[in-house]
Amino acid sequence: MQYVVMNENTLGIIRESSPQALEVLAGSVLKGGHDPKNGMVAVSMRPGALRPATKADFEAFRVSAKGHLE
Secondary structure (H helix, E strand, C coil), X not given: CEEEEECCCEEXXXXXXXXXXXXXXXXXXXXXXXXXXXXXXXXXXXXXCEEECCHHHHHHCCXXXXXXXX
16 A cells, blocks of 8 residues: 555555555645545656655645654
8 A cells, every 4th residue: 555646646555455546545625636535546657756645644644644754
């Protein structure tokens, strides 16, 4: 399991069982992010589209990092 930020607008999880899908935890509406209510989205294969999520990302997307990064 890997926590990532996609396109600088969506925080999510990529699971080993489905590496082509992003389970959305939160998205920035103002930046065009995905809504977690809409379910999983395809992982962008564009260079630079994905990066590992940091604790600061969890704070910015207003998601508790407790249990995720600890």
